[in-house]
Amino acid sequence: MAAPKPFNVGLIYFNEEFGKHLEERLNAQEAFENLNGELVKLNAEHVAIHEIGLDFDSKYEMLVDRASHYFKHSMGVFMMYAFKGVRVVNNPMSFHYFIANKDLGFFVAHQLGVNVPPTYVLPPKKTKYLQTPEDFKHHKVFDWHVMTKEVGFPCILKPAEGRAAFHVSKAEHIDELWHQYDMSDERIMTLQKMVPTKHDWQIRCICVGRTIIPIKYIFRDLDASEYIYEEGFLTEEQGNKVVNMARVINRAFGYEMNSVEFILDEEGEPWAIDFNNPVPDARREKLGDVFYNDYADAFVRLARETAMKSQPAPYLPCLNEYAEIARKDISREERFKEALALANEYYEEFDK
Numbered sequence: 001m002a003a004p005k006p007f008n009v010g011l012i013y014f015n016e017e018f019g020k021h022l023e024e025r026l027n028a029q030e031a032f033e034n035l036n037g038e039l040v041k042l043n044a045e046h047v048a049i050h051e052i053g054l055d056f057d058s059k060y061e062m063l064v065d066r067a068s069h070y071f072k073h074s075m076g077v078f079m080m081y082a083f084k085g086v087r088v089v090n091n092p093m094s095f096h097y098f099i100a101n102k103d104l105g106f107f108v109a110h111q112l113g114v115n116v117p118p119t120y121v122l123p124p125k126k127t128k129y130l131q132t133p134e135d136f137k138h139h140k141v142f143d144w145h146v147m148t149k150e151v152g153f154p155c156i157l158k159p160a161e162g163r164a165a166f167h168v169s170k171a172e173h174i175d176e177l178w179h180q181y182d183m184s185d186e187r188i189m190t191l192q193k194m195v196p197t198k199h200d201w202q203i204r205c206i207c208v209g210r211t212i213i214p215i216k217y218i219f220r221d222l223d224a225s226e227y228i229y230e231e232g233f234l235t236e237e238q239g240n241k242v243v244n245m246a247r248v249i250n251r252a253f254g255y256e257m258n259s260v261e262f263i264l265d266e267e268g269e270p271w272a273i274d275f276n277n278p279v280p281d282a283r284r285e286k287l288g289d290v291f292y293n294d295y296a297d298a299f300v301r302l303a304r305e306t307a308m309k310s311q312p313a314p315y316l317p318c319l320n321e322y323a324e325i326a327r328k329d330i331s332r333e334e335r336f337k338e339a340l341a342l343a344n345e346y347y348e349e350f351d352k
Contacts, residue, residue: 002039004031004039004040004041005038005039005040005041006040006041006042006043007040007041007042007043007061007062007303007306007307007310008043008044008045008059008060008061008062009026009042009043009044009045009060009061009062009063009064009303010044010045010046010047010060010062010063010064011023011044011045011046011047011063011064011066012046012047012063012064012065012066012067012068012071012074013046013064013066013067014046014067014071016066016067016282017282017283017284018066018282018283018284018292018295018296019046019064019066019067019282021296022044022064022296022299022300023044023045023046025296025299025300026042026044026299026300026303027042027043027044029041029042029300029303029304032304032307032308034307034308034309034310035308035309035310036310038310040307040310042303042304042307044303047060047063047074049073052077052080056080057084058081058084058086060081060086061086061087061306061307061310062086062087062088062089062303062306062307063078063081063086063087063088063089064089064257064299065078065088065089065090065092065095065279066279066282067279068092068095068096069095069096069099069278069279075092075096076092078092079092079093082313082315082316083315084312085312085313085315086312086313087306087313088313089209089256089257089302090254090255090256090257090258090278091254091256091316091317093254093316093317094253094254094255094278094317094319095255095278098253098255098276098278099161099163099276099277099278100160100161101160101161101276102158102159102160102161102162102190102274102276103119103121103160103188103190104160105249105253105275105276106119106121106190106192107121108252108253108322108326109245109248109249109252109272109275110332111326111332111335112248112252112322112325112326112332112335112336112339113248113332113333113334113335113336113337113339114245114248114249114272114336115245115269115270115271115272116271116272116273117151117192117193117194117195117271117273118150118151118192118193119151119190119191119192119193120147120150120151120190120191120192121160121188121189121190122142122181122184122188122189122190122191123139123188124184124185124186124187124188124189125181125182125184125185125186126185126186127186128186144174144177144178147191148174148177150193151191151192151193151194152193152194153171153172153173153174153177154170154171154172154194155170155171155177155191155192155193155194156168156169156170156171156191156192156193156194157169157170157171157177157180157181157184157189157190157191157192158189158190158192159184159187159188159189159190160187160188160189160190161187161188163277165219165221167184167187170194177191192273195263195265195271195273196265196266197263197264197265197266198264198266199263199264200218201216201217201218201228202217202218202219202261202262202263202264202273203215203216203217203234203242203261203262203263203264203270204217204227204259204260204261205242205243205246205259205260205261205262206259206280206291206294206295206298207246207250207255207256207257207258207259207260207280208256208257208295208298208299208301208302209256209257209298209299209301209302209305210301210302210305210346210347210348210349210350211294211297211298211301211302212243212246212247212260213291213294213295213298214234214239214242214243215227215228215229215291216228216229216230216233217261225286227286227287227288227291229288229290229291235268238264238268238270241269241270242262242270244340245260245262245270245272246260246275247340247343247344247347248322248336248339248340248343249272249275250343251322251339251342251343251346251347252319252322252339252343253275253276253317253319254316254317254318254319255278256302257278257279257280258275258276258277258278258280259275259277259280259281260272260274260275260277261273261274261275261277280295282295305350308350321342322339322342325338325339325342326339
């Protein structure tokens, strides 16, 4: 029998324990037959960091990016890999655009029929490029009355470019809201309704490839949040809604690795409140063994499915089809139904 053909997976994770664990898990997989009848074997390694010429050839068929948000050199390099047909998880265009523009994310999800709390995008309080009164002649006074009438109090003020809950604040009344906005400096802020809920927990979905794992999650400041293993904490209907909305969000943004957070309102309806997290937390001490292993299993499944097809990946995520759905003169419910049908072409591809 001929030796299996290597399917090379590059990872960038540096000292992350999960990245090392994932590399080992991928390399431990037995050889298997792809859809072309070829015997293939996953071969994973950390990507070497070095200079890149304009005529380089890639030895990788797939890349897993868990570090380019703090190692900027890999952003452009990984786009070069994507240009050559390598499947990059996540595609850098989606990764780095949406993580810096959560305001757009709220808009896109809402337009596609996902439950997103009422939200307003606020121009920055300050900018070094506008200094004189003449510079501000096109600015209008904010209609705080209209905004706060819709979002109510308490409400949430958070940056459009944000992670780890930095610069997120809750305002109980208008004076507090004004003060928090005055302190926002040059950050673009979003003002969002705080969804009333009966619970002290929310839902965080870890999403990798075609796997979505809803988890009971308690958010706390200072990295004290908690993942809770509890089966059946959602009704079947709630679970289906959460997974379906996560599917639409991930595909509309081009994400294959993400976490999507929901909160249940007082009637038990899920609302998406945070969904631009293209490198979800993977610390074993936070996730616990069950979710940590589920997370790794999802990556193994994605790598095996990619190797099964063994074909070049698109350079850019296919997002235009979702924009076309959002532009239709139909109800948000109908848009969501169409967007979900499109998303399911990806999520159910290997179920056929």
